[in-house]
Amino acid sequence: MGDHSAVHIPPPQNEAVRNYTRLRNTRKKALGRAKQNLLSFLLRHGRCFTEGKIYWTITHYTWLKGQLFQDEVDHETFNEYLQEVHDQQEKVDRYNQRIEELAALDAYRDRVSKLRCFRGIETHTALSFISEIGDCCRFANPQQFSSFLGLVPRENSSGQRERRGSITKAGNERLRLLLIEGANSTLRSHIYGKKTKRLQARQKGNNPDVIAYADRANRRLHKVYNNLVARGVHHNKATVAVARELSCFIWGMMNDRIN
DSSP states (O other): OOSSSOOOOOOOOHHHHHHHHHHHHHHHHHHHHHOOOOOOOHHTOOOOSOOSSSSHHHHHHHHHHTOOOOSSHHHHHHHHHHHHHHHHHHHHHHHEEEEEHHSSSTTTHHHHHHHHSSOOOOOOHHHHHHHOOOOGGGSSSSOOOHHHOOSEEEEHHHHHHHHOEEEEEOSOHHHHHHHHHHHHHTSSSOOOOOOHHHHHHHHHHHHHHHHHHHHHHHHHHHHHHHHEEEEEEEEEEHHHHHHHHHHHHHHHHHHHHOO
């Protein structure tokens, strides 16, 4: 009679993989806090990195190793902060390697391979979507999927008045943040730029229709962003709009709506 709707019950293996990807996210946040603590300590002592514009590169780590402090306790504190960064980075790298192994399992290989054809979506993001969402067919259309991720605008309309606000931020926060990171990564590439070797390696072996769909998504995302920025929309809001578009393309990919 239409009074009830079906729900998806994830299998135990899916829940285990989901918990592992969440563990990796937690460790990534811990790495960010460790880096911030180290930089704050250096800033309090007037130490600023001026040998480049990008932090946490080989040049930056070389600069960090060369920092010396006259006070013995300060030098010990600095070494502890730096060691914490190395420890957390080692854990993140180890988790990423394990996620690569999990993504190669028969239950995930094909779907992960398809999602990795998008610019800005690596193995961790792809596996997170598969393990968190489960059966993507339970969403009737891409709008429902975007709503589940909290990427649709709030609405306070009545009668002839139509008023929309910021995104709802309902649903799965982890996937929403991963999508926004993916949108930022996509926008850093040129709309018609040459594919990187890393992207070519991810797309290799996939169906040409899948690759064409992912390339079409890249052009669409850049077009949406450029149009919004040209209208005076703030960069952050435009990026969230791109993330919403990307979620719609992901829905299409996972439901074989690529034509």
